[in-house]
Amino acid sequence: MSADLHHRLRTLLFLVPYVYRHRGVPLAELASRLRMDERELVAEIDFLLMVGRPPFLPNDMIDIYVDAGKVYVDLPQALQRPPRFTVYETLALACAAQLFTGDEMGEAAVAVRVALGKVLDSLPPETRRLFDGLAERYLVLGAGGPGPHLDLLRRAIADRQEVKIRYYAASRDETGERVIQPHGLHFRRGLWYLVAFCTEREDLRVFRLSRVLSAELVDRIFEPEDDLDTGALLDERLELPAEGERVVRLRFSNRIARWVTEHWGPERIEEQPDGSLVATLHEVSDEFVLAYAASFGGEAAIESPESLRRELAAQARRALDGAD
Amino acid sequence: MKKAERVLDLVAFLLDSREPVSFEEIRNAFPEDYQEGSETAVARKFERDKADIVELGLPLALRIGEEYDKEGYVIERDSYELPGLDLGPEELALLFLAGSAALQIEGSPFGRDLHLAMNKIAFSTGLDEVLMRPFSTAPASPAHSPRQQENLEALHRAIAARKTVTMTYHGLWRDEITQRKVDPYGLAYRRGDWILVGHCHLRKDVRQFHVGRIRGLAVNPLKPRSPDFEAPEGFVLSEHVPAQPWWIRVHDPVDARIRFEPPVAEAIASELGPAVRAESDGEARIFTFEGVTYLGGLLPLVLMHRARARVLAPAELADEVRAALERIAEGGEG
Structure with a gap:
């Protein structure tokens, strides 16, 4: 059986009992819950009308239908509950749980382990045996783990409670305190991020969780922001601007050219006649450029602006003086 | 009748049957599916359907009759149905936060399974309204390319079924393209990258491969249900994928x-x-x-x-x- 058919059948075995429990669920909500678009879902509903048990008399068929944008089902006895977890579903949950198992997570790590243990206990013996054979084969590494403040921030988001944080802002190389209204926690490219309204700057900001140095609840409740899609906002902020007035050009030696192309993608890169590469960045902070260029240990140079090029050299000389 | 329909019909039939159902009864109940063609062709088709039902994780069993008991196939409702899970609110909230984070892992071969698993947890606790709302609309994060996504899903299946893969690999530092035959032991995700760890037949050693640098990939199509290799006793993936450079x-x-x-x-x-x-x-x-x-x-x-x-x-x-x-x-x- 193909992976797609496998997934489709498992989705249908969930869909029927779900609608049975939630008769009249809006079509749009059901589609989003199953990550389908509405047209796909209507096609699956039409398909399910042909499913039933022998002798396939009208009363033996799954009677599922859409009425005024809502979905209903009447059933023969089967399919009132979804099937148990499969080994792949359990592996997926176990991989997700790995994100929270770091020592610094404390009680939260224990709670996730207990929850996963309850899922494992619900498995039939054969599925459990398969799971045990595969569990060690998948590893999900978060960089340094989400840190000790994740649980507090999660509760604060749920309770809409303000939080005072100490935060290291890498783009300015400074640590400061601020009161924030936390809205969302997300995981991108192995790192955790917090999207919050900063009451000092009066703006929505993105914080990297590992740079939150301390967090404590403030005794103040904030109003929820309606229609705020924190995930989309984060993706937008993490994307380096494709244009802007401030332009920085970085040159990478041909020794690391392949790595740079793989990392940055070909769009931002111009290959030079000598095999080196030039990347053009827009609206990035000085501190970011200095740190990034320095990390390559001479294999990357700032081409422009000239002032930043001189600044990097001066900083390298200062570091050399300090080291002697 | 199409396969999807037939498999669901069979599941519904066996779940609703009060006693084991013999192959003869199944043939009579599904005349279009299991009566046309030669005996061996029909038997093979039924064997494949049974294997598919088992692959879906459903507890299909052949009950051997003793004395007056009837012999035949069963799917016992108790073993089939998702039981209620007794998860506390904190456990649930944290598991869902971990799940929602893992749904954002680029190109995750687990994405669809994870989403379904979270749906099932929500169902089993009766909290599906509350729990799923923030997660159902979030789109899965795609891999950097459709090819990488396909490769990840194929590797995931090959690891589970213990099937050898052949691939064209572009080693970045040597800048050479080689054909590799690999017994895939495991997959790791680290800072946006997926890494395959397996025994490389060319280098005769356990090696790591960046999935993004795999060009073409094929899973050994022969005997899909019998494994090609065993990973060494005590193999631990994390020993091969350092968390820090x-x-x-x-x-x-x-x-x-x-x-x-x-x-x-x-x-x-x-x-x-x-x-x-x-x-x-x-x-x-x-x-x-x-x-x-x-x-x-x-x-x-x-x-x-x-x-x-x-x-x-x-x-x-x-x-x-x-x-x-x-x-x-x-x-x-x-």
Whole structure:
């Protein structure tokens, strides 16, 4: 059986009992819950009308239908509950749980382990045996783990409670305190991020969780922001601007050219006649450029602006003086 | 009748049957499916359908009759149905937060399974309205390319079924393209990248491969239900995928000591967590990196902080840093 058919059948075995429990669920909500678009879902509903048990008399068929944008089902006895977890579903949950198992997570790590243990206990013996054979084969590494403040921030988001944080802002190389209204926690490219309204700057900001140095609840409740899609906002902020007035050009030696192309993608890169590469960045902070260029240990140079090029050299000389 | 419909009909039929159902009864109930064609063709088709039902994780069993009991196939409702899960609100909230984070892993071969698993947890606790709302609309994060996505899903299946894969691999540092035959042992996700660990028949050793650098990939199509290999006893994936670049195995382990100035010192302590030991030195902090097996892996961390980082030990690393800083300083002249 193909992976797609496998997934489709498992989705249908969930869909029927779900609608049975939630008769009249809006079509749009059901589609989003199953990550389908509405047209796909209507096609699956039409398909399910042909499913039933022998002798396939009208009363033996799954009677599922859409009425005024809502979905209903009447059933023969089967399919009132979804099937148990499969080994792949359990592996997926176990991989997700790995994100929270770091020592610094404390009680939260224990709670996730207990929850996963309850899922494992619900498995039939054969599925459990398969799971045990595969569990060690998948590893999900978060960089340094989400840190000790994740649980507090999660509760604060749920309770809409303000939080005072100490935060290291890498783009300015400074640590400061601020009161924030936390809205969302997300995981991108192995790192955790917090999207919050900063009451000092009066703006929505993105914080990297590992740079939150301390967090404590403030005794103040904030109003929820309606229609705020924190995930989309984060993706937008993490994307380096494709244009802007401030332009920085970085040159990478041909020794690391392949790595740079793989990392940055070909769009931002111009290959030079000598095999080196030039990347053009827009609206990035000085501190970011200095740190990034320095990390390559001479294999990357700032081409422009000239002032930043001189600044990097001066900083390298200062570091050399300090080291002697 | 199409396969999808037939499999669901069979499941519904067996779930609703009060007693085991013999193959004869199944044939009579599904005349269009199991009566046309030769005996062997029909038997093979039924065998495949049974295997598919088992592959879906459903407890199809053949009950052998004793004395007056009837012999035949069953799917017992108790073993089929998802039981209620007794999860506390904290456990649920954290599991869902972990799940929602893992749904955002780029190109995850688990994405669809994870989403369905979270749906099932929500169903089993009766909290589906509350729990699923923030997660159902979030789109899965795609891999960097459709090819990478396909490769990840194929590798995931090959690992589970223990099937050997053949692939065209573009080694980045040697810049060479080679044909590899690999027994896939495991997959790891690290900072946006997926890494395959497996036994490479060409190098005759356990190797890591960046999935993004795999060009073409094919899973051995022969005997899909019988495994091609066994991973060595006691294989532990994390030993082959270091969480930090300084733990790549290049040389014998050494300890490195690096001093970081404020304010970045505190942020580094927070970022590296318990992986390093930190002691205060006035406002600064001295970090001990234990068991470093690749000093070069520490270079970017030291260099990016320029005058705010200073290597105390070993001298070898301090020399490398000095040489790199000289190159950087030269780059600014002229």
